[in-house]
Amino acid sequence: xxxxxxxxxLPPGGDPAPGRVAPRARxxxxxxxxxxxxxxxxxxxxxxxxxxxxxxxxxVTEPKAGFGNxxxxxxxxxxxxxxxxTVRLSLEVAVLTVVLGFPxxxxxxxxxxxxxxxxxxLVVIPFWTSILVRSFAWIxxxxxxxLVTKVLDPLTGDSQGLLYSESAVVIAMTHILLPFPILIxxxxxxxxxxxxPRAARSLGAGPVRAFVQVYLPLAVPAIVSSGMLVFxxxxxxxxxxxxxGGPKQSTIAVVIAQNVQVNFDWGMAATLATMLLVLATALTxxxxxxxxxxxxxxx
Amino acid sequence: xxEQGRAGRGAQMTDERPAGERRAETAxxxxxxxxxxxxxxxPAVHDFDLAIGKGEFVTLLGPSGSGKTTSLRIxxxxxSATAGEVYLAGRAVTDEVPEKRNIGLVxxxxxxxxxxxxxxxxxxxxxxxxxxxxxxxxHVDRVLAMTQLTPFRDRYPRQLSGGQxxxxxxxxxxxxxxxxxxxDEPLGALDRNLRDHMRLELKSLQRRIGATVxxxxxxxxxxxALSDRIGVMHQGVLQQTAPPDELYxxxxxxxxxxxxxxxxxxxATRVEQGAHTVVEVEGIAGxxxxxxxxxxxxxxxxxxxxxxxxxxxxxDRPDTAERNAVACTVAAQVYLxxxxxxxxxxxxxxxxxxxxxxxxxxxxxxxxxxxxxxxARDCRFLARVN
Numbered sequence: 001x002x003x004x005x006x007x008x009x010l011p012p013g014g015d016p017a018p019g020r021v022a023p024r025a026r027x028x029x030x031x032x033x034x035x036x037x038x039x040x041x042x043x044x045x046x047x048x049x050x051x052x053x054x055x056x057x058x059x060v061t062e063p064k065a066g067f068g069n070x071x072x073x074x075x076x077x078x079x080x081x082x083x084x085x086t087v088r089l090s091l092e093v094a095v096l097t098v099v100l101g102f103p104x105x106x107x108x109x110x111x112x113x114x115x116x117x118x119x120x121x122l123v124v125i126p127f128w129t130s131i132l133v134r135s136f137a138w139i140x141x142x143x144x145x146x147l148v149t150k151v152l153d154p155l156t157g158d159s160q161g162l163l164y165s166e167s168a169v170v171i172a173m174t175h176i177l178l179p180f181p182i183l184i185x186x187x188x189x190x191x192x193x194x195x196x197p198r199a200a201r202s203l204g205a206g207p208v209r210a211f212v213q214v215y216l217p218l219a220v221p222a223i224v225s226s227g228m229l230v231f232x233x234x235x236x237x238x239x240x241x242x243x244x245g246g247p248k249q250s251t252i253a254v255v256i257a258q259n260v261q262v263n264f265d266w267g268m269a270a271t272l273a274t275m276l277l278v279l280a281t282a283l284t285x286x287x288x289x290x291x292x293x294x295x296x297x298x299x
Numbered sequence: 300x301x302e303q304g305r306a307g308r309g310a311q312m313t314d315e316r317p318a319g320e321r322r323a324e325t326a327x328x329x330x331x332x333x334x335x336x337x338x339x340x341x342p343a344v345h346d347f348d349l350a351i352g353k354g355e356f357v358t359l360l361g362p363s364g365s366g367k368t369t370s371l372r373i374x375x376x377x378x379s380a381t382a383g384e385v386y387l388a389g390r391a392v393t394d395e396v397p398e399k400r401n402i403g404l405v406x407x408x409x410x411x412x413x414x415x416x417x418x419x420x421x422x423x424x425x426x427x428x429x430x431x432x433x434x435x436x437x438h439v440d441r442v443l444a445m446t447q448l449t450p451f452r453d454r455y456p457r458q459l460s461g462g463q464x465x466x467x468x469x470x471x472x473x474x475x476x477x478x479x480x481x482x483d484e485p486l487g488a489l490d491r492n493l494r495d496h497m498r499l500e501l502k503s504l505q506r507r508i509g510a511t512v513x514x515x516x517x518x519x520x521x522x523x524a525l526s527d528r529i530g531v532m533h534q535g536v537l538q539q540t541a542p543p544d545e546l547y548x549x550x551x552x553x554x555x556x557x558x559x560x561x562x563x564x565x566x567a568t569r570v571e572q573g574a575h576t577v578v579e580v581e582g583i584a585g586x587x588x589x590x591x592x593x594x595x596x597x598x599x600x601x602x603x604x605x606x607x608x609x610x611x612x613x614x615d616r617p618d619t620a621e622r623n624a625v626a627c628t629v630a631a632q633v634y635l636x637x638x639x640x641x642x643x644x645x646x647x648x649x650x651x652x653x654x655x656x657x658x659x660x661x662x663x664x665x666x667x668x669x670x671x672x673x674x675a676r677d678c679r680f681l682a683r684v685n
Contacts, residue, residue: 193408193410195406195408195410196410196412198377198397198406198410199404199406199410199412200412200423200427201376201377201396201397201398202375202376202377202397202398202400202402202403202404203398203403203404203423203424203427203471203472203475204398204401204424204427204428204475205398205423205427206396206398209427210398213423214412217414218413218414
């Protein structure tokens with residue numbers, strides 16, 4: 001490693017004083033920084049860029065070259081239904097996680113550092129549990145004889161479970177994705193100077209106006225970017241809709257899996273995956289343009 | 300101030316209204332009347348009485364944790380008083396929410412709204428008061444011109460230098476013509492040169508707009524340069540409130556004497572009280588005469604105090620009928636540029652220091668013997684407050 005030479009680099013233009021030993025020639029061996037950046041780039045190229053490229057290729061080459069797969073998908077109304085379900089689910093989950101996550105993040109940012117550390121841990125621990133396990137847990141909770149059904153029974157007069165419905169998928173996905181907005185928004189709220197709302201109060205703003213006009217605008221970038229993140233993750237969600245949802249809740253990821261595992265139609269699977277990629281990118285760019293919020297995590 | 304507070308309370312017999320309210324009418328814009336603040340069972344502010352007249356610049360000076368910021372926050376409504384009343388422009392505001400108090404607050408870190416431009420920041424308090432756009436615009440323009448911020452009106456706070464941000468914070472705090480301007484170490488975040496410059500600017504601006512100011516700082520130079528009156532705080536208690544010169548020349552206790560400027564303070568006991576107070580000072584042989592009016596201790600035990608610049612240093616024994624005198628030897632000297640600080644020790648071991656011009660450096664070599672002398676008028680006998 002030649003880390004030292006890179007880190008203790010002279011300031012630009014700062015020639016060593018005459019009589020001093022000139023710094024060792026750089027550039028022959030890879031420096032620490034190039035290696036630190038190069039390894040992940042190489043890794044991503046191998047495990048991400050290559051497969052994605054391969055997939056993009058498959059969508060236009062299998063079973064035969066051309067855009068046949070795309071015209072087939074575009075003229076199939078069930079594909080459009082699936083896309084609509086996917087977008088709707090992701091949107092519902094994105095809005096819900098942000099709405100539920102913001103108050104939690106607000107509380108975490110305002111409480112003492114020690115409490116916040118402990119409570120953040122409570123937010124993160126479920127995050128470490130497998131999505132599969134958590135989705136199965138929701139099957140138990142939301143099923144016909146599940147806890148949720150039993151508790152709600154006297155209120156709704158309905159002993160049918162929520163399982164295999166859109167509500168079930170939204171509930172389970174919201175639960176799984178909730179930590180993202182909480183942690184991202186908390187990160188931003190932590191940066192907001194606590195004297196700002198107080199300054200607003202002293203300048204004549206009531207508590208509500210101080211919050212809405214001073215505090216909230218500063219949190220908007222985090223709210224938008226975390227919502228965007230959840231939305232994009234939601235577009236590709238597979239396990240939860242497949243387990244908790246019914247046939248009507250088939251998301252595009254579920255249909256892709258069917259094409260691969262049941263129909264052995266790799267070409268169509270690749271086509272749908274490409275459509276998902278384009279959709280996610282397009283929507284991200286639209287949100288970015290509309291809200292002027294750059295990047296998924298902006299502090 | 301304490302005396303005035305007591306007089307006010309005593310007179311309550313003849314007038315039904317609370318003392319503070321009557322004082323608020325006569326004495327001024329801001330009145331603290333017997334304000335206490337406890338955190339759990341730790342007192343942060345104890346029996347705080349202070350009246351600030353319209354257009355007056357009053358500074359609370361004290362070390363950190365002395366309760367000065369807490370007092371300011373109580374006035375601003377950011378902190379509630381455990382006991383006592385606060386009056387603003389003759390109106391009791393003790394239980395009022397901050398936004399109704401009409402107070403201009405300048406924070407140490409400025410607390411400018413980062414998502415608003417300079418003009419928007421300054422217009423914020425006007426907008427909160429539902430002032431018409433055109434009228435608010437006029438006020439903003441006027442204040443921008445006063446603080447020389449007109450070219451920066453559309454910039455965001457992060458695009459401004461520290462001094463400019465400071466001016467925006469100031470402009471925002473007085474644009475709505477508040478009853479009082481509160482400033483909590485507003486120059487604390489600036490570097491030395493800029494701080495001196497902003498100090499002058501602040502004072503001239505305050506004079507021009509005739510603002511009533513309550514200023515909080517731990518920097519005594521700042522307090523001396525800016526204030527009409529200074530209140531020295533220590534352990535939650537207002538020790539003394541006086542104009543800067545009086546505070547320096549006539550401190551009432553040893554804390555004030557030590558905190559403001561250089562002083563020699565030695566434990567002492569009063570042995571006689573009359574035309575002169577006669578004290579015995581630890582480490583000084585013989586008795587020391589103190590003018591009766593310089594005797595500020597209620598008890599016989601206290602501290603003898605003198606400012607180094609009031610001490611005359613010489614090689615000959617002075618006329619002891621006219622002056623207090625003590626023989627000393629030089630222990631060390633500290634070079635300060637134009638002057639040197641000479642540290643001397645009496646035969647009994649008391650340490651005293653005097654300031655002499657650097658040119659006389661050679662006369663004060665370590666070990667050389669000198670006489671220190673001072674008049675009864677220049678020294679004081681103070682209550683001991685550590």
